[in-house]
Amino acid sequence: MSETNYLTADFTLRSWFLTTDHKRIAILYFASLIVFFFIGGAAATAIRIELATPQADLVSSDIYNRLFTMHGIIMVWFFLIPSIPNTLGNFIVPLMIGARDLAFPRLNLMSWYIFMLGGCTTLFAIFAGGVDTGWTFYTPFSTLYSNSYVIVAAAGVFIAGFSSILTGLNFIVTIHRLRAPGLTWYRLPLFLWSLYATSVILVLATPVLAITLLLMATERFFGVGIFDPRIGGDPLLFQHLFWFYSHPAVYIMILPGMGVINELISCFSRKQVFGYKFVAWCSLAIAAVGFLVWGHHMFVSGQSLIASLVFSFMSFIVAVPSAIKVFNWTATLHKGSIHFDAPMLYALAFIGLFTIGGLTGLFLACLAFDVHATDTYFVVAHFHYIMVGGMVTAYFGGLHYWWPKITGRLYSEYWARTAAVLIFFGFNLTFFPQFILGAEGMPRRYHVYPPEFQLWNVLSSGGAVILAAAYLMPVFYLGYSAFFGRRAPANPWDAPGLEWQTSSPPPEFNFTVQPVVTRDPYQYNEAFEAEPQNA
Amino acid sequence: MPDSSAFAPQYASIPHRDHTAELGMWVFIATEVLLFGGLILAYFVYRHAFPQGFAAGSRHTEIVIGTANTAVLLTSSFLVAWAVEVFSPATTRIVTWLLVGAACLGLVFIALKGIEYSKEYDEHLVPGIDFQFAGPKANGVQLFFIFYFIATAIHALHMLIGICLLLTLATICRKAPTTRHHTALHSAALYWHFVDVVWIFLFALIYLPGRSTS
Numbered sequence: 195m196s197e198t199n200y201l202t203a204d205f206t207l208r209s210w211f212l213t214t215d216h217k218r219i220a221i222l223y224f225a226s227l228i229v230f231f232f233i234g235g236a237a238a239t240a241i242r243i244e245l246a247t248p249q250a251d252l253v254s255s256d257i258y259n260r261l262f263t264m265h266g267i268i269m270v271w272f273f274l275i276p277s278i279p280n281t282l283g284n285f286i287v288p289l290m291i292g293a294r295d296l297a298f299p300r301l302n303l304m305s306w307y308i309f310m311l312g313g314c315t316t317l318f319a320i321f322a323g324g325v326d327t328g329w330t331f332y333t334p335f336s337t338l339y340s341n342s343y344v345i346v347a348a349a350g351v352f353i354a355g356f357s358s359i360l361t362g363l364n365f366i367v368t369i370h371r372l373r374a375p376g377l378t379w380y381r382l383p384l385f386l387w388s389l390y391a392t393s394v395i396l397v398l399a400t401p402v403l404a405i406t407l408l409l410m411a412t413e414r415f416f417g418v419g420i421f422d423p424r425i426g427g428d429p430l431l432f433q434h435l436f437w438f439y440s441h442p443a444v445y446i447m448i449l450p451g452m453g454v455i456n457e458l459i460s461c462f463s464r465k466q467v468f469g470y471k472f473v474a475w476c477s478l479a480i481a482a483v484g485f486l487v488w489g490h491h492m493f494v495s496g497q498s499l500i501a502s503l504v505f506s507f508m509s510f511i512v513a514v515p516s517a518i519k520v521f522n523w524t525a526t527l528h529k530g531s532i533h534f535d536a537p538m539l540y541a542l543a544f545i546g547l548f549t550i551g552g553l554t555g556l557f558l559a560c561l562a563f564d565v566h567a568t569d570t571y572f573v574v575a576h577f578h579y580i581m582v583g584g585m586v587t588a589y590f591g592g593l594h595y596w597w598p599k600i601t602g603r604l605y606s607e608y609w610a611r612t613a614a615v616l617i618f619f620g621f622n623l624t625f626f627p628q629f630i631l632g633a634e635g636m637p638r639r640y641h642v643y644p645p646e647f648q649l650w651n652v653l654s655s656g657g658a659v660i661l662a663a664a665y666l667m668p669v670f671y672l673g674y675s676a677f678f679g680r681r682a683p684a685n686p687w688d689a690p691g692l693e694w695q696t697s698s699p700p701p702e703f704n705f706t707v708q709p710v711v712t713r714d715p716y717q718y719n720e721a722f723e724a725e726p727q728n729a
Numbered sequence: 730m731p732d733s734s735a736f737a738p739q740y741a742s743i744p745h746r747d748h749t750a751e752l753g754m755w756v757f758i759a760t761e762v763l764l765f766g767g768l769i770l771a772y773f774v775y776r777h778a779f780p781q782g783f784a785a786g787s788r789h790t791e792i793v794i795g796t797a798n799t800a801v802l803l804t805s806s807f808l809v810a811w812a813v814e815v816f817s818p819a820t821t822r823i824v825t826w827l828l829v830g831a832a833c834l835g836l837v838f839i840a841l842k843g844i845e846y847s848k849e850y851d852e853h854l855v856p857g858i859d860f861q862f863a864g865p866k867a868n869g870v871q872l873f874f875i876f877y878f879i880a881t882a883i884h885a886l887h888m889l890i891g892i893c894l895l896l897t898l899a900t901i902c903r904k905a906p907t908t909r910h911h912t913a914l915h916s917a918a919l920y921w922h923f924v925d926v927v928w929i930f931l932f933a934l935i936y937l938p939g940r941s942t943s
Contacts, residue, residue, distance in 0.1 A: 288739070295739035297749050363756045371749040372739060397756055401764035409771065409879070416857025418875050419868075420771075426782075426868030431774055435767055703738050 214299035266329030278450035292374025316350030362396030388453030451588030463530025476515035536610035540591030551579030572632025603679030623657025782869010784939025805834035
């Protein structure tokens with residue numbers, strides 16, 4: 195390790211906080227997201243402790259409202275949405291396409307500062323007294339009745355939105371313009387196709403959230419009736435505008451995870467991804483159709499039956515490309531040479547959990563069923579299977595997979611596998627009982643419940659303890675690895691992607707010689723030789 | 730035109746860099762379309778619900794100022810387009826003046842908008858601050874003016890950003906312009922034209938409803 199890499203190029207604080215290196219900005223995001231993840235996780239822990247008994251014994255109903263709102267806002271906007279794109283994506287995208295940086299490195303740094311400004315504004319709202327509207331800021335509660343820091347919290351989300359937009363813009367332009375010679379669209383790793391689809395959503399949906407929150411805050415601040423039915427406004431319009439962003443945002447929270455899973459499944463079964471073009475176009479299909487299903491959040495909000503039928507139908511349609519992906523992953527496994535390394539454990543967990551989350555989503559897309567399940571724990575369990583079981587699992591899988599590249603160190607495989615298995619069991623124990631609770635009719639957002647629900651709630655809270663402990667484990671073994679782990683070779687997984695062709699950690703500008711791509715991705719089955727850089 | 734000597738390491742060449750920058754502006758404009766799109770959607774929902782109120786509200790707007798502002802903005806866009814067209818090291822002087830002229834027209838637009846706002850304030854047509862309108866159409870008129878103020882304020886904010894961009898470019902372009910400046914100017918011009926196009930839509934939505942039937 196005589197050559198300098200991006201970590202050893204400079205050690206000053208200035209070199210970190212004013213860096214334009216996409217790899218260092220990824221690390222900045224990574225560190226910030228850990229903080230937000232554990233703040234949001236702490237709120238979840240408090241919620242689960244409260245729900246261990248039917249009575250209110252830890253917090254009042256008012257505090258409970260603020261807890262789940264804080265959990266939602268932090269986890270959605272300050273963890274899930276930036277999680278894979280801004281950390282792994284930021285780090286890996288230029289490496290994967292053989293570029294020396296993103297197209298707009300200064301914009302990339304600026305987006306981190308905007309993100310932190312938004313994050314700090316939201317944290318201020320939370321610690322100054324909190325918000326009790328739920329993460330959806332539904333009117334007229336948020337504009338007329340809520341006695342909490344709604345405008346400040348909305349401002350934080352509004353600001354963070356610009357960070358999302360700039361990141362999406364940067365990825366779109368980078369993937370269009372900075373691909374290495376020979377790297378045609380159909381030679382792109384599928385991770386890039388899903389990040390591209392994600393970026394399209396970030397760029398096209400986020401501004402609608404911005405204008406919606408602006409209208410909501412204007413109504414609250416000036417007392418005008420934009421969504422107030424007493425003076426002609428329509429609260430349902432707020433929900434339409436909000437979900438026009440927030441349903442595509444659900445795909446922002448899963449598409450990058452799907453992208454990571456392609457890389458993992460392919461690498462650890464040593465096979466090309468089955469049906470590459472289908473998987474690639476399915477990412478774009480999900481992004482496109484995902485814009486047309488928002489009304490399924492409003493089946494009981496009083497929208498017309500015709501609208502509900504159309505949105506129900508579209509919601510079934512959007513499940514098709516997702517299902518194609520699941521089938522293609524399993525087909526990739528077929529006759530593969532499967533290795534159960536830690537990243538693969540996460541990938542397999544993802545397939546199972548995402549499938550459960552996706553299928554229960556189809557239940558909820560049925561009008562007749564949804565009327566009963568709306569606002570019950572069935573919905574809570576459903577979207578946690580997608581967002582936590584799917585996205586967070588994929589995030590951990592990707593983090594382990596690229597960890598040697600990012601840090602230049604290897605982690606303890608034993609501890610990594612243990613944590614993966616514990617996360618899987620802890621997750622299922624936490625959230626599967628919630629399906630049963632929801633089916634039995636327990637509503638969400640209450641801190642007290644009838645005693646007959648206690649058994650499932652205790653199981654769920656017990657699972658949450660395991661899950662919390664399992665999520666803390668990587669802090670220790672990955673933290674240890676970052677400083678004391680064995681040095682990683684350039685290509686510890688024998689993978690053909692461009693990111694593995696450069697040293698670990700990569701030098702400041704990624705490649706000493708511009709790589710040239712001459713073959714399709716995922717060529718594991720051909721005897722893979724590490725080509726010298728100057729080939 | 731001379732190329733700037735250095736370019737950032739992620740680009741293969743100077744044209745590569747310049748084309749990339751321009752694509753960035755197009756993607757940014759896509760995001761802006763959706764920002765105004767959300768607002769205009771809300772406008773249409775309420776106009777559909779309160780056609781009479783929106784027509785009445787529209788009749789209370791200052792169509793003379795609005796039309797004058799449209800002319801001012803189109804002229805300013807023309808000056809910017811002219812500047813992009815003639816940009817070269819030999820024409821720095823004219824380019825600078827064209828950009829300053831465009832920025833000044835932008836300021837004229839803002840000033841006229843301010844006069845318009847103050848007139849509406851005098852007529853008690855500012856929801857949330859001072860709004861008095863009697864009769865059955867009051868709700869529709871109030872919603873109309875809420876959207877009027879939010880849309881024009883956001884548009885004016887875009888104008889201010891654009892004016893700063895144009896003035897910055899006017900300053901930079903006085904000295905030895907390169908292809909890099911040409912790209913910057915081209916991108917800023919795209920933005921300025923976009924703000925212009927938004928105004929065309931807002932003009933039709935704000936000033937024209939109800940004029941033919943009154």
